[in-house]
Amino acid sequence: MQLTLDELRHSFARGNGGAPVLDIDRLVVDAGTFFAITGPSGSGKSTLLYLMSGLLKPGEGRIAWDGAEIGTLGEDARDAWRRRNAGFVFQNFHLIGEMTPLQNVMLGAWFGHWRAARFRDRARALLDGFGVPPADRPAETLSRGEQQRVALARALLFEPKVLFADEPTASLDAENGGQIAGLLAELAHARGVTVIAVSHDRDVIALADRTIRLEHGRVAAPEALSR
Numbered sequence: 117m118q119l120t121l122d123e124l125r126h127s128f129a130r131g132n133g134g135a136p137v138l139d140i141d142r143l144v145v146d147a148g149t150f151f152a153i154t155g156p157s158g159s160g161k162s163t164l165l166y167l168m169s170g171l172l173k174p175g176e177g178r179i180a181w182d183g184a185e186i187g188t189l190g191e192d193a194r195d196a197w198r199r200r201n202a203g204f205v206f207q208n209f210h211l212i213g214e215m216t217p218l219q220n221v222m223l224g225a226w227f228g229h230w231r232a233a234r235f236r237d238r239a240r241a242l243l244d245g246f247g248v249p250p251a252d253r254p255a256e257t258l259s260r261g262e263q264q265r266v267a268l269a270r271a272l273l274f275e276p277k278v279l280f281a282d283e284p285t286a287s288l289d290a291e292n293g294g295q296i297a298g299l300l301a302e303l304a305h306a307r308g309v310t311v312i313a314v315s316h317d318r319d320v321i322a323l324a325d326r327t328i329r330l331e332h333g334r335v336a337a338p339e340a341l342s343r
Contacts (some may be wrong), residue, residue, distance in 0.1 A: 117181045117201065117277045117310050119145040119168060124177035126160075126167060137163050138333040140177075145326075147182075150304040150311045152321050155330035161314045162282055164330065168312060169202055169280045170194035181278070203271030207283040209263045213256030217248050220255050221270045235273055242269035246299065261292030268299060272309075279303060281313040285320060294319040 121143040128137060138160045145151045153161050166172040167179060170186045173194070179187040186197055211220045221239040243250045246265040248258070255266055264284065271279060281300060285293035297319040303309040304325070313320055321327050329336045 118147040119143075119278075119310070119312075120178070120180045120183075121168075122178040122180075124167065124174055124179065126163060126172070126175045126177075138167070140164075140333075140335055143328070143335065145310065145312065147310055148304055148308040149325040150301050150323060151313070152324035152327040153312070153314045153330060154316055154321060154327060155336075159330040160333040161330055165280055165282055165312065165314050169204070169278075170197055199274075201277045203274070203276035203279045205264070205267050205271050205279065205281040205284045207286045209260075209267045211255045211263055211266060214254050216250060216252055217243055217255055217258070217262075217266045217269075218250030220266050221250075221273055224270065224273055239269065239273055242272055259292070260288055261295060264288060264292070264296055265299070268296070272303075276309065278310040278312065281311065281315070283314055283316075285315065285317045290319075293317055297323050 121140055124138060124140040124143070126138040153164060155161050163172065167174050167187075170179075170189070171194075173191075174187045177187065178185055181197075181201070186194055189197065212223070215223075218236075218239055221243060222235060225235045240250050243266065246269055248262050248265045248269070255263060258266065268284075279300070284300065285296050288296060297317060300311050300313060300320070301323040304311045313324070315321065
């Protein structure tokens with residue numbers, strides 16, 4: 117899916133007196149690319165990700181995926197858009213430690229009242245492809261790198277068209293972080309998923325097709341960081 121942002125302005129009334137958090141004139145993310153967002157703390161990176169995914173509604177401006185504007189939708193409609201199109205990976209995995217890897221990947225199917233059998237084979241295939249056999253042992257006993265692979269498999273269960281990743285390697289060591297960065301790049305380049313990642317990780321930035329740096333809510337020197 118292709119993303120287009122136009123005249124995006126966003127602020128939070130509380131805490132900073134309504135000062136702009138984001139002020140972006142135009143930004144385009146091509147379909148099937150690995151796109152990274154970097155910048156110092158407080159520059160608006162996570163806020164931008166949440167706006168792109170419809171978790172936040174923009175104060176002003178247009179956010180369109182394949183021409184369909186999501187910024188004007190109500191909360192229920194944005195939730196429905198995410199269920200159809202988006203997957204999420206976070207820094208802290210958000211796994212249920214007592215459950216097995218397979219059970220964690222299947223959570224969305226169970227909570228969504230889908231027929232579990234329909235997705236079980238896909239869940240197993242994802243885990244196997246990421247090097248995490250769905251063994252009958254708690255997810256909390258896995259290494260941190262394996263836990264993030266489980267989280268990635270869970271995000272891909274419903275074959276999303278876009279994957280949002282918020283600091284996906286920040287809590288991993290260099291080796292595991294590099295492997296997760298490689299998997300994100302493969303998703304874009306081999307499977308055509310649009311991957312948008314907030315990250316400070318050099319491996320993520322090196323593998324991204326394009327990187328922008330945010331400073332004080334604005335895009336700073338985007339071409340200097342793009343490949």
